[in-house]
Amino acid sequence: MATYKFQLNGRPSTAESWDPAQPLLYVLRNELGQHGPKFGCGLGQCGACTVLIDGKATRSCLTTVRQAAGKSITTIEALGTPEKPDAVQAAFIAEQASQCGYCTNGMVMTAKSLLAQNPKPTLEQVKQGMAGNLCRCGTHTRILRAVMRASGAAV
Amino acid sequence: MTTSTFSRRDLLKSGAAVLVGFTFAGRSAAQMAVGADAALGKPTGINDVDSFLAVHADGSVTVYTGKVDLGTGLRIAIRQMAAEELELPVERVNLVEGDTALTPDQGSTGGSTGLTQGGVQVRRAAATAREAFRNMTPADLASGKHFNMKVDPNAPLKDPKTYKVVSQPVLRPEVPLKATGRHVYVQDFTMAGMLHGRVIHPPVIGAKLMSVDESSIRSIPDVRAVRIESFLGVVAKDEWAAIRAARELKVTWSEGQTLPGSTGLGGYVRNAAVDRDETVINRGNTASAMTGAAKTFAASYYWPNQSHASLGPSCAVADMRDGGLTVWSSAQAPHNLRANMAKVFAVPLAKVRVVYMDGAGCYGGNGNDDVAADAVLLSRAVNAPVRVQWMRQDELGWDPKGPQQLIDLRAGLDAQGNIAAWEAEMWVPMNKPGTRPLLSIDAAGMAQDHGQGAGLMTQNADPPYAAGNVRVVAHHIKDTPLRPSNLRAPGKIANVFAVEAFTDELALAAGVDPVEYRLRGLKDPRAIEVIRRTADMFGWKPRPASAPRPVQGGVQIGYGFAYARYKQAENYVAMAMEVAVERTTGKVSVRRVACAHDCGLIVNPNALRNQVEGLIVQTLSRTLHEEVKFDRARVTSVDWVTYPILRFPDAPAIEVALINRPELPLYGAGEAAAVTVPGALANAIFDAAGARVRTAPFTPERVKTAIVGD
Ligand code: FES
Ligand code: FES
Numbered sequence: 001m002a003t004y005k006f007q008l009n010g011r012p013s014t015a016e017s018w019d020p021a022q023p024l025l026y027v028l029r030n031e032l033g034q035h036g037p038k039f040g041c042g043l044g045q046c047g048a049c050t051v052l053i054d055g056k057a058t059r060s061c062l063t064t065v066r067q068a069a070g071k072s073i074t075t076i077e078a079l080g081t082p083e084k085p086d087a088v089q090a091a092f093i094a095e096q097a098s099q100c101g102y103c104t105n106g107m108v109m110t111a112k113s114l115l116a117q118n119p120k121p122t123l124e125q126v127k128q129g130m131a132g133n134l135c136r137c138g139t140h141t142r143i144l145r146a147v148m149r150a151s152g153a154a155v
Numbered sequence: 156m157t158t159s160t161f162s163r164r165d166l167l168k169s170g171a172a173v174l175v176g177f178t179f180a181g182r183s184a185a186q187m188a189v190g191a192d193a194a195l196g197k198p199t200g201i202n203d204v205d206s207f208l209a210v211h212a213d214g215s216v217t218v219y220t221g222k223v224d225l226g227t228g229l230r231i232a233i234r235q236m237a238a239e240e241l242e243l244p245v246e247r248v249n250l251v252e253g254d255t256a257l258t259p260d261q262g263s264t265g266g267s268t269g270l271t272q273g274g275v276q277v278r279r280a281a282a283t284a285r286e287a288f289r290n291m292t293p294a295d296l297a298s299g300k301h302f303n304m305k306v307d308p309n310a311p312l313k314d315p316k317t318y319k320v321v322s323q324p325v326l327r328p329e330v331p332l333k334a335t336g337r338h339v340y341v342q343d344f345t346m347a348g349m350l351h352g353r354v355i356h357p358p359v360i361g362a363k364l365m366s367v368d369e370s371s372i373r374s375i376p377d378v379r380a381v382r383i384e385s386f387l388g389v390v391a392k393d394e395w396a397a398i399r400a401a402r403e404l405k406v407t408w409s410e411g412q413t414l415p416g417s418t419g420l421g422g423y424v425r426n427a428a429v430d431r432d433e434t435v436i437n438r439g440n441t442a443s444a445m446t447g448a449a450k451t452f453a454a455s456y457y458w459p460n461q462s463h464a465s466l467g468p469s470c471a472v473a474d475m476r477d478g479g480l481t482v483w484s485s486a487q488a489p490h491n492l493r494a495n496m497a498k499v500f501a502v503p504l505a506k507v508r509v510v511y512m513d514g515a516g517c518y519g520g521n522g523n524d525d526v527a528a529d530a531v532l533l534s535r536a537v538n539a540p541v542r543v544q545w546m547r548q549d550e551l552g553w554d555p556k557g558p559q560q561l562i563d564l565r566a567g568l569d570a571q572g573n574i575a576a577w578e579a580e581m582w583v584p585m586n587k588p589g590t591r592p593l594l595s596i597d598a599a600g601m602a603q604d605h606g607q608g609a610g611l612m613t614q615n616a617d618p619p620y621a622a623g624n625v626r627v628v629a630h631h632i633k634d635t636p637l638r639p640s641n642l643r644a645p646g647k648i649a650n651v652f653a654v655e656a657f658t659d660e661l662a663l664a665a666g667v668d669p670v671e672y673r674l675r676g677l678k679d680p681r682a683i684e685v686i687r688r689t690a691d692m693f694g695w696k697p698r699p700a701s702a703p704r705p706v707q708g709g710v711q712i713g714y715g716f717a718y719a720r721y722k723q724a725e726n727y728v729a730m731a732m733e734v735a736v737e738r739t740t741g742k743v744s745v746r747r748v749a750c751a752h753d754c755g756l757i758v759n760p761n762a763l764r765n766q767v768e769g770l771i772v773q774t775l776s777r778t779l780h781e782e783v784k785f786d787r788a789r790v791t792s793v794d795w796v797t798y799p800i801l802r803f804p805d806a807p808a809i810e811v812a813l814i815n816r817p818e819l820p821l822y823g824a825g826e827a828a829a830v831t832v833p834g835a836l837a838n839a840i841f842d843a844a845g846a847r848v849r850t851a852p853f854t855p856e857r858v859k860t861a862i863v864g865d
Contacts, residue, residue, distance in 0.1 A: 018376050022395045030394050035343040036336025040466050040515075041547040042398075045795040048466060076336035085335055092334040096326060096761055099769055100226030100516035101333030102467040108334060127803040134795060136466040137226055137516045138772030140806035142765065 004069040008032060009078035020066040025049045027065050028075060036076035036105045040134070047106035047133035051075050057113035076105050079112065088112050091150035092143075099137035106133045111147045120151055194219075194251075199259050204302040206259040207280035208237070210288065212297040215247040218281075221261035221490055222273030223253040224329075226516040227825050228762025229269040231327045235758055236274045239313055239321045240281035241288055253489040253511025263488030265519065265641055266610065267725070267823025270758060274821075282310040315756070315817035322815060324761035329513075341485045341512035342470045342544060349472065351394040352533040352543040353401035354526075354595065355387040356553055359788040362408040364598075371405035380404060381536040386598035388529060390537050398546070412787035414636050421457040421850070424561045427632040430585040435613045439624030444576035448567025450664060451576075454657055456564070457850040458649035459782035460637055461557040462798060467515030468545035469522035469554070473530035476538060479506040480531065485514025486523045495524070495590050499603050500531060518773075519610070520591065520640035522554040528593040548793040553594060556783055557642025558584050558609050558635050560649040562616065564657045572665025574622035574676065579653070583612045583646065584639045585631035591640060609639040612646025614722045615830065618654055620676025637783065637790070644826035647721065648774065648833060649851075655717035655834025656849065659841065668697035669716045669838065679720075681753050681814075685729040686718055688751035688812050693731035704843050710735045712746075713843025717834035719827075726827035727753040727814075730771075732807075734839040736846075741859030743840060745775055745807040752828055753814040756821040760813055767811050767828040774832035776801035782852050 001016050004027075015031045023042070028034040028051070040048030042061045049061040052074035080086035085093060088111050098104045107130070114121065114129040121129065126147045135143065149155045194217070198205045209217045218237045224230035230250055238245040251257055253264075261273045284302050291300060315321075332338035357364070364385040372378055378391035378400045387406065391397040415423045445451060472483040480502045486492045489509040497504040509527075517523060526543050534541040545553075560583055567576035589606030596603045613629045662672035670690050677683055689695075695716065704711040713736065718729045733746045752767050780799045784792045792798035833851060841847050846861035 017395075018393070019395060019399070026393075026395045026398075029343075034336075035339070038340075038342065038467055039544065040468075041795060043547060043794055045547075046466060080335055082331035082335050082337060085331060089331075089334040093326070093331050096330055096765055098226075098327075098330050098333045099228075099765060100466070100513070101329070101338055102340065102465075102515035104333045105336055108336075127806065130803045132802075134466060134800060134802065136464055136518075136773070136800065138769035138774075138776070138801075139765070140772050140801075140803055141768050141809050144803065144806065 004065050006068055006070060007072040009074055015065065017065045020064060022065045023061050024051070024063045024065055024068045024073070025060040028060060034075045034077055038102055038105055040102070047110060048103055050106040050109040052109060052113060055113070055116060057110045076108055079108070088115065088150045091146040095142045095146040095149060097139055097142035097146040099139050103133065103135040107135070107143050111150060114147070115151055123148060194257055197257060199257065201259045201261070201276070202305050204280045204284050204304040204306055207277055208284055208302065210291060210296050210299060214296055215249065216241060216243060217249040217251060218277055219251050219258040220273050220277055221253060221258045222264045222269045223487065223489065223511045224513070225264060225487065227269065227766055228327055228759060229264070229273070230329065231325055231762060232270055232758040233274045233277050235320045235323070235325060236278045237281045239318060240278055240285055242285065245320050245325055255489050255493045256508045260490035263491060265487055267826045269823055269825065270821060271823045274758070278312065279308060279310060280306045282312050283307040318817065322757050322760065322817060325759055327762060339512065340467070341472070341483055341514050342467055344472050344483050344512055345542070346472065346474070346540050349540040349542055350390050350392060350537060351397040352388050352390045352530060352541045353397045353546070354529045354543065354549065355389070355401050355404060355406060356549060357385070357408045359408060359411050359413065361413050362411060365407040365409055368405035372400040372403055375400050375403070381533055383532065383536070384598060384600040386532060386595045388533050390533050390541055414785050414787050416787050417460065417782070417784045420459070420559055420636070421561050424559060424582045424632060427582065427634065429630045430633045431631050433613070433629045433631060435627040435629055436617050437626050441576045441578050441624040441626040444624040445565065445567045445578070448575045449570045451565065451567045452657070452660060452664065453563070453565045454660065454849060456562045456649065456653035456656065458560040458652065459851060460559045461642055461777055461781045462551050462783050462792065463518050463521035463554050463557070463642055464798060464800060465515040465517050465521050465550060468547060468550035469526040470514060470542065470544035471523070471527040471530040472540060472542040473527065473534040474540040475500070475531055475534040478502070481508045481510065482527050482531065483510045483512050484523060484527045485512055485517065486527060487517060487520060491590070492524055492527060496527070496531060499528070499593070499596055499601060500535070518643040519557065519645070520555055522550050524591070525553070525594045529595045532595050532599060551798050552790045552793045555591060555638040555640035557645065558637070558639035560612065560646060562649060562653040564653055566657065566661060568661060568665060572667060574618060574620060574661065576624045577618055577622045577626070579616040579627040580630070581613065581616060581650070582630045582632055584609055584635035585633060591638070607639060610641035610645030611722070614650065615647045615719060616650040616654065617723070618658060618676070619682065619718065619720050619723065620658065620673060637785065643773070644829040647830045648777070651717070651719045651830035652833035652837065652851070655719070655831065656837040656847070659838040663701055666699055668699050670695055671697060673716070673718050681727045682718065682720060684814065685727045685751040685753050688814070689729035689731050689749050692751065692810055692812055693749035695731055701842065701845070703845055706738060709739055710737055711843040713839045713841070715835045715837065715839025715842055717831040717838065719830045721822070721827035721830060725822040726824060728827050728831050730831035730835045732835040732839045734836065734843055736840055736843040736858065738844065738862060741855035741857070741862060743779060743853055743858055744805065745836065747808040747810070749810045750828060751812040751814060752824070753816065754822040754824045754827065755816050755819040757813060757815040758821065760815070763813060763824050764811055766824050768809050770826070770828040771809055771832060772801060772806060774829040775807070775836070778833040778836055778851050778853060780852050
């Protein structure tokens with residue numbers, strides 16, 4: 001067992017792992033009680049596991065606990081609450097941009113990172129920026145509207 | 156009166172009440188067994204009002220339903236229907252879904268029956284209870300007084316003109332939880348002493364397990380292999396340990412080649428042994444009408460095996476200790492799963508409880524039931540609660556598939572271009588009675604049902620338009636290569652694809668605009684209205700004859716139309732599409748879609764629109780990209796690279812018109828808008844590039860071949 005230290009949602013945090021190659025996803029979900037990030041593929045192909053590492057959308061299924069050490073990790077739980085959602089979350093709620101919602105974590109976190117880099121994206125830029133995130137329920141049009149809304153664009 | 160035989164003590168003993176870890180602010184209106192367990196022992200029989208409704212001291216009501224919300228909006232819609240009849244604000248109505256100890260068995264949530272059966276039953280119970288509820292004193296409420304009434308099928312319903320809650324776009328209460336990462340899925344469920352399991356599927360379908368070398372996982376902490384005949388799993392304290400062990404365990408399997416391979420499967424199906432031929436429709440005499448026709452036409456259409464492809468692989472937690480069994484699952488039919496688990500594991504039904512929790516969308520029978528059986532086998536073996544989540548390759552490689560379907564169509568037109576004769580012949584998997592076999596139960600050599608069914612696949616192969624003589628025949632084939640199951644709008648997507656693409660050919664031959672041609676063959680005003688609304692919304696430009704579209708920058712733009720009445724008895728759907736076809740590559744981009752949709756009474760227009768938009772995008776994905784490929788041994792479409800689905804850059808603009816008919820019966824809307832997608836798309840591709848694509852998916856290679864071939 002080794003101990004890894006990082007910032008989690010603004011607070012210093014430690015986690016134990018028997019395997020330095022353990023993906024951060026399992027550490028977050030099983031050790032640190034963060035169930036927002038989801039297991040979708042474990043292959044970096046779907047985006048369901050997305051968290052922010054040092055502010056950038058990152059796939060926690062491909063990030064090892066050792067790579068995460070010393071970094072600042074943000075999960076969707078820290079953005080806002082159902083009562084006080086942050087701007088991106090509020091836009092997803094207003095647009096009802098969710099069906100089963102299993103992809104929603106990845107959508108919100110990727111949008112967050114995208115808007116941080118490009119606060120006023122065009123619809124085409126949002127489509128490209130979200131291209132790596134899959135939604136099986138076909139909620140695409142609403143997710144796109146939600147991201148545009150969060151950017152302040154008229155929808 | 157059926158009551159649940161679970162007592163609170165039983166549950167505490169079985170460790171089932173440990174959901175407490177999930178209490179947090181803004182708790183889900185979704186299924187949560189915690190508080191709900193206080194109601195154990197309540198009636199669950201389908202004829203008792205008390206099975207559906209319970210009152211509380213604050214005047215609020217809990218509705219119990221055996222139907223479940225698979226991401227469709229049923230959760231809010233059923234509350235709206237109950238609130239309306241009870242004359243309560245919707246916030247005063249709670250909902251408990253799919254817990255077999257608490258909810259009546261209202262059948263599987265499939266075939267768009269969630270509201271039409273489940274919601275309507277709840278509405279009837281609420282209407283029966285309205286007077287009694289109104290007359291309850293605060294003391295009655297505080298004591299949780301029972302209604303002690305039978306559901307009255309003739310209880311007067313509220314007059315739709317007075318609706319306050321139904322037909323309102325009430326926001327779904329779980330969306331804020333989903334958007335903030337707080338919605339609890341079965342994947343997130345955990346309980347004291349719970350271990351993590353994984354299963355190891357063989358490299359060849361049906362292979363026997365020859366040997367296992369446990370020393371290969373000795374370096375992984377707290378893990379053990381569980382072998383029962385050819386079932387193989389691992390159980391560990393830590394989830395990552397279970398994943399690594401499942402990957403690294405050295406196993407020898409028997410070899411073999413049991414599959415025909417997916418290449419050229421249409422030909423295989425056409426020649427497959429048939430169990431029986433069914434004449435689905437036989438009106439008039441198509442043979443003589445065909446002989447007398449001015450012109451005749453024939454074409455074949457093929458739809459491939461497709462996966463449910465849930466975004467999160469199936470997951471379940473099972474606790475089989477002390478002679479009882481509890482399973483937490485996102486199964487579509489919790490009551491059926493309960494009965495099957497009781498039978499397979501020889502546990503008295505009264506000791507088996509299935510608690511529904513949300514999972515990733517499933518769109519039919521995906522791996523949920525299989526993974527539940529995996530978890531039970533492992534829990535029984537290690538005498539502890541076990542959580543199993545399938546890995547990506549398990550879900551895509553092993554979930555039962557929406558089966559392949561081959562359809563031949565023939566038609567004869569009279570001199571005026573009307574349909575004089577229509578013949579459809581299709582090849583679909585035969586039905587076998589009983590429950591679908593579960594992978595691990597077969598592997599473990601245990602007795603179980605070997606039923607087979609993939610939904611009502613033979614509907615909608617006849618044209619919805621006036622046709623003098625119609626004959627539809629279904630060949631039910633004995634063996635189908637991959638285990639089949641229902642996949643959203645089963646059979647009807649392929650049938651309507653064939654019917655609507657073929658109708659376009661007939662319209663062209665008759666020299667009539669495709670929209671006009673459809674209208675000529677319809678009398679039902681609701682059908683005519685969805686077609687007109689769609690054409691207006693889309694800005695449809697009539698085109699009596701097909702003229703080649705200009706090539707601009709290597710691209711041709713085309714427009715296609717399709718219409719259907721779902722199951723020839725339910726929703727009316729019309730759809731128009733604009734596509735761009737890249738001539739040299741065959742790449743198809745769908746630019747915009749317009750759809751008018753009439754499902755009778757609309758319960759929640761926002762949730763309904765979400766379904767219709769989702770159906771359009773998902774079915775575009777199925778039509779453009781999806782085919783389960785397999786070789787002689789195994790499925791080879793096992794991840795998102797080998798089984799691609801539609802991505803954001805390909806998401807079209809969608810415009811939906813919902814037609815509300817409050818005075819008419821409601822139809823479920825979880826499937827209907829899917830069926831017009833491939834026909835509208837195929838017709839738009841033809842209009843753009845003059846190429847008929849009759850095999851899905853419409854991959855660039857296929858479209859290119861069709862372009863060159865024409
Ligand atoms: S789970 Fe990480 S990308 Fe799919
Ligand atoms: S909402 Fe179900 S996968 Fe996106």
